[in-house]
Amino acid sequence: MASTSSSYKKVLTLDSINQNIRNVEYAVRGEISNRANDYSNQLHQKNKLPFDSVVSANIGNPQQQPHLAQKPLTFWRQVAALTEYPDLIENQEAIKLFPKDARERAKHILQDVGSVGAYSHSKGAQSIREHIAQYIEERDGFPSDPEMIYLTAGASAGVQLLMSVLISNANVGIMIPIPQYPLYSAALSFYNAQPVKYFLNSDDDWSIDVKQMAKEVDDARAKGIDVRALVVINPGNPTGSCLSKDNIRQIIQLAYEKNLLVMADEVYQANIYKPNDLPFVSFKKVLCEFGKSSKAEEQSIAKEVELVSFHSISKGVSGECGRRGGYFELTNISPDVEGQIYKMASVNLCPSIQGQIGMDLLVRPPKKGEESFELYEKEVNDIHQTLLERSRKMADKFNQLEGIHCGEAQGALYLFPQINLPQKALKKAKEENRQPDEYYCLRLLDATGICVVPGGGFGKKAKEDGTIFLRTTILAKETDAFVDRFGTFHQQFLKEFGTP
Amino acid sequence: MASTSSSYKKVLTLDSINQNIRNVEYAVRGEISNRANDYSNQLHQKNKLPFDSVVSANIGNPQQQPHLAQKPLTFWRQVAALTEYPDLIENQEAIKLFPKDARERAKHILQDVGSVGAYSHSKGAQSIREHIAQYIEERDGFPSDPEMIYLTAGASAGVQLLMSVLISNANVGIMIPIPQYPLYSAALSFYNAQPVKYFLNSDDDWSIDVKQMAKEVDDARAKGIDVRALVVINPGNPTGSCLSKDNIRQIIQLAYEKNLLVMADEVYQANIYKPNDLPFVSFKKVLCEFGKSSKAEEQSIAKEVELVSFHSISKGVSGECGRRGGYFELTNISPDVEGQIYKMASVNLCPSIQGQIGMDLLVRPPKKGEESFELYEKEVNDIHQTLLERSRKMADKFNQLEGIHCGEAQGALYLFPQINLPQKALKKAKEENRQPDEYYCLRLLDATGICVVPGGGFGKKAKEDGTIFLRTTILAKETDAFVDRFGTFHQQFLKEFGTP
Incomplete structure (x- = not known):
């Protein structure tokens, strides 16, 4: 040349x-x-x-x-170790080192995933998605479809995926709370959309003033911004506040009236310090409860408002953020669009299998009567108490x-x-x-x-x-x-x- | 309301x-x-x-x-299990189950990462980046800087990050081989850039015709496309071919002449079936070798041509794709831009720690004289032979x-x-x-x-x-x-x- x-x-x-x-x-x-x-x-x-x-x-x-x-939960790490090195599961020496339920859990997980070194289904292992759906059903009292659950590399990866779907041009607006976790503003900058800010009320435990929020939507739209979605972080980061059920209901009502998709970041749902006054209530549950009303409009809300809910193993009492595990659940998303989300998940192959196993452990803790139950309960209570x-x-x-x-x-x-x-x-x-x-x-x-x-x-x-x-x-x-x-x-x- | x-x-x-x-x-x-x-x-x-x-x-x-x-490598899984459940490392019962070098490796890794459940540095754990740099130095005979190494969730995540940096507008062109691994075309569609195709020669073991490639760059530029980078997959996917050192040299020369950044996807570098005729040679090595010439132009090539090299634990003899581990190495990238890449890595927090540990194991296999060496060698040879x-x-x-x-x-x-x-x-x-x-x-x-x-x-x-x-x-x-x-x-x- x-x-x-x-x-x-x-x-x-x-x-x-x-x-x-x-x-x-x-x-x-x-x-x-x-x-x-x-x-x-x-x-x-x-x-x-x-x-x-x-x-x-x-x-x-x-x-x-x-x-x-914060010391990792023993049961989690036992199951993780056994899935990493399955030879131990039936080894006579190893049996002394691991409780029976940990060995059984590892065996059960491996029956589905095969090897923690293999790619899984792009949405995540089938059995783990089923367990997550069961967990959501038990938590909320409403059905959950494993096909609408996507395992992710932590909630952040899920949020970024959804943002990339939502943001089709620089005129798209996404409502974010102020103060907010900066992943949201970072994702909006990266995908080049307009942050439409709504302000948490610092004089009232960082509650959300829905009237003010409605005004922010109207103002942004008046400026020509195509406001599409609304991010809520509950419990709040950085505020550490919990939304009341009433407040959540108002927000969903607003999303309906203003035609907004709701992104509910619920990664701190297990970190609750006033469980009697301010228990965690999921957006999914409140959305589904609208459907029990006899009013046509409320039924429409339940059937129509698009909701994406995020959860993670990084926080809570597990604190396993180095594992990169999480999921999102899609509610009322059109099947066409779900197909596009699935395609993008496929390009990313799958989230790490140990992250997926973490999700399985989060949604299926040891039960009363099982060998690991007592230690698990003690560890969880200690962490809650310490925090x-x-x-x-x-x-x-x-x-x-x-x-x-x-x-x-x-x-x-x-x-x-x-x-x-x-x-x-x-x-x-x-x-x-x-x-x-x-x-x-x-x-x-x-x-x-x-x-x-x-x-x-x-x-x-x-x-x-x-x-x-x-x-x-x-x-x-x-x-x-x-x-x-x-x-x-x-x-x-x-x-x-x-x-x- | x-x-x-x-x-x-x-x-x-x-x-x-x-x-x-x-x-x-x-x-x-x-x-x-x-x-x-x-x-x-x-x-x-x-x-x-x-x-x-x-x-x-x-x-x-x-x-x-x-x-x-393909059975996982025993040493890998032993170290992974011990890092998951560190109580085993010194446990008297467990000592019978794990070789000494696996226990020492696990201890050493944990000294740096602390817990596999904790976030690491966003670029990846310091000690693991140092080990990767040593591995590259030994492989190529040229220096490697741990600060220019970024651990990633498999090579795919790294490729997507680099594409997002490169593609500033819809007029940017990236050269991709045809046939190519569809991650590349998918990333170009996602970030909305122009694929500039170059065609591997199916009549000559899928070699790269550099003259033809030069013509493709010129043609695309004549059409107004801002051709910025050149993707090479070596060994090839889907072709299974290996580029000769001469061919690599020509490609780098072309990148210099046409002012292109090179993205070298080298995830199959350990899957080589004709090691004598067609050994793996890295783009980094060939680039650095230009610097040994007495010609000024060739020295410029070594000092100037931007190169990003990708590797992964998903293929090779480890085949640990479910772990999502990999890295990229930046060569001749401007410090300003490196700072931006670092910021984006920070938004993504860090890749999974078990994926990072996989990279450590890949670059530091058991050595002769260590307890696990013999079994490791046998397993690796069997996999190579079987493939x-x-x-x-x-x-x-x-x-x-x-x-x-x-x-x-x-x-x-x-x-x-x-x-x-x-x-x-x-x-x-x-x-x-x-x-x-x-x-x-x-x-x-x-x-x-x-x-x-x-x-x-x-x-x-x-x-x-x-x-x-x-x-x-x-x-x-x-x-x-x-x-x-x-x-x-x-x-x-x-x-x-x-x-x-």
């Missing part, structure tokens, strides 16, 4: 690449998190810092070592500190305290070209090793008057160290900048 | 959804595969069919049960049949025979509104239970003269049954339609 004098220029530059990607923001793992990693490495190399450990309270990563360390205690201890501490207000956790794995910053601190932040909440969180990290996420990362920006928000997980093992370090830091901060 | 008289209309319809998704085609799991699933279910329910088993030779799914059944024998037996059979020509497998897990169909069969296919290759493959499935993929699914359409292609995996356990049933079917087919 003839040599040419052409000189090669980079194909991929910031200006040539997909500009939607440049627009994506994802604060949960951004600058602050990178700096925390850096501190962690420095401590590992025995460098001296003002703290002796980094507390990663920025990510809901329950099993992260060494400072969060509840940590969340209370942290919320109490926040509320004791000047200028901080923090609601009690109702659900999920987070607290979202509101902090009033002194004017001098706002000025200083501005000088350093930082948002006030970012400035506060970076100072916190530098002083204490505690890594949290500024409210701005969830769309909840600092207010003019100096009110900021931050999200902390309630997973930190050393809650005492967390609250001590945080308290000392905050007092010092106020000493430096004056009281708000 | 006031009730309105509005009636809800489906938000998601075939016309409203993202039309790119409608345009996606993915034949590997299409109609034929669905019909095969259906037959399989019928047999399960003891329905009578003309065959007693379905042979799924459509997907490279080595561990699929019950008819392909080689099956491929030969199948290719021989194809070549014995009238009107069929099939090259010997050089690499990968497939044969891609060429079949001359009689004119009457073409006519019949047309009557049934089927492509000739699709018609043949459906008839094959209906008569024998053998499920293969028509060449059209890889972009290799039937020719006017009746020449068709199909892809079969060489994984079927019952190779004898496969060749017998296939031979009988083909002869009957020719009896029905006349000889070609």
Whole structure:
């Protein structure tokens, strides 16, 4: 081939690449998190810092070592180990090491999936989808069809798939709560759609004001935006709030009236701290309950409103996020479109089999009378109890500190305290070209090793008057160290900048 | 809220959804595969069919049960089981069940990842990326940087991520081979770019004619297409061919001259059937070798041509596709753009930890002198031997049949025979509104239970003269049954339609 004098220029530059990607923001793992990693490495190399450990309270990563360390559920790991190495199931030595129900479960799972190293059906293994459908039926009291259940690599993968289906052009609008989990805004940037924001009521436990929401739809439509869907996160991330059944009913009614598909992110459904006052109620259940009414309109709602519900093994009491397992359930989606979703699932081959097995374990815990039941119950109760205690201890501490207000956790794995910053601190932040909440969180990290996420990362920006928000997980093992370090830091901060 | 008289209309319809998704085609799991699933279910329910088993030779799914059944590597599964249930590592009973090196490996992995249920770094666990870099260095004799290695959920997820970065608008062109693995055309449809096809030479072991390729780039650019990148699959899928080092050198030279990024899909690098004549050579190695030249241009090539290389645990001798593990390595990518890729990896959190552990096992097999070495070697050699024998037996059979020509497998897990169909069969296919290759493959499935993929699914359409292609995996356990049933079917087919 003839040599040419052409000189090669980079194909991929910031200006040539997909500009939607440049627009994506994802604060949960951004600058602050990178700096925390850096501190962690420095401590590992025995460098001296003002703290002796980094507390990663920025990510809901329950099993992260060494400072969060929620121990995995024994039954889960026994079944996982046996499915990985099936020779153990009947091995006489191994029988002493594994309870009978774990061995039986592993055998049963392998009868369907064959090998954890083989691709499954693109929707996920048939038997696991059937078990999920049974779980949903028992939870809600309404039928669930295994063919409408898709296993996914965590809820995130499912959300992104659905977004890619919904967003046909740059004029499509999707309603997202503010504050929101930034996966949603990231997906909207990536697929280039319009975020249509609705605002959770910070003065009323982050409830949803449906009238206000209706107005947001109308306003966006008046601007020509093709508003198609409505994302709800319940229990809330980052807010840790739980929606009441009435509120859910109103939201579905609104979706009907405004012709919106509902995406219900319910990954924290097992993290409920006030089960009597605010139990978890699924959107699917409330949607189906409309069908029991004698009113024609309510029956239409149940039969027509499109709903996609997401769940995951990453949170709850399993906290198995490294496994990447989850599912979504389609309700009232047209069969044609379901076929297209199936095709896209096929291109992605299948989610990891251990992630699928995790879903099976989540929906079929050991039953009373089975060998593993007692230990399982104890482990689950301990985790619930620990999370509840940590969340209370942290919320109490926040509320004791000047200028901080923090609601009690109702659900999920987070607290979202509101902090009033002194004017001098706002000025200083501005000088350093930082948002006030970012400035506060970076100072916190530098002083204490505690890594949290500024409210701005969830769309909840600092207010003019100096009110900021931050999200902390309630997973930190050393809650005492967390609250001590945080308290000392905050007092010092106020000493430096004056009281708000 | 006031009730309105509005009636809800489906938000998601075939016309409203993202039309790119409608345009996606993915034949590997299409109609034929669905019909095969259906037959399989019928047999399960003891329905009578003309065959007693379905042979799924459509997907490279080595561990699929019950008819392909490549046994997993023992060492892999032992390490996986121990990382799932770490209590076993030091347990006195369990010590009898696991070799020392498996226990040590599990301990070592857990020192870095902590728990297989925790999120890792978004690029993948640090130690595993370091091991991969060492593996690449040993394979190629050139440096590799762990920071440029991204673990992924199989190679497919990596390819899709890179495509999403490359494709900034509908005018971007990406060169893909014909025939190709349909992931590529599916990704181009999904991200809405122009496939710029180059044709593998079926008369010369599917080699790449670089002059022809250069012409395709020029032609596409003359039409205004912004041709940015070049996909090469080596060893080839569906062709089973291996590129010579010279051919790779020419391709890289072309990429330099035409200013193209190279995406090298090298997931079959361990499936090599003629290691002396046609060993695997990586694009990375050949690219780096340009840098050893004294010519300035060749040094520029090594320093400038952007390359993304993909690998996976799904194929090779591990065949652990259900685990969803893989990686890509970035070479000569600008740091700015790498930062954007990192951000997108962060949005996806991390690939499954067991998939990452699979990559660690792939790049660090047991060494001579270690307890597991002997068994591992035996298992690996047996798999290589079995695949080689099956491929030969199948290719021989194809070549014995009238009107069929099939090259010997050089690499990968497939044969891609060429079949001359009689004119009457073409006519019949047309009557049934089927492509000739699709018609043949459906008839094959209906008569024998053998499920293969028509060449059209890889972009290799039937020719006017009746020449068709199909892809079969060489994984079927019952190779004898496969060749017998296939031979009988083909002869009957020719009896029905006349000889070609």
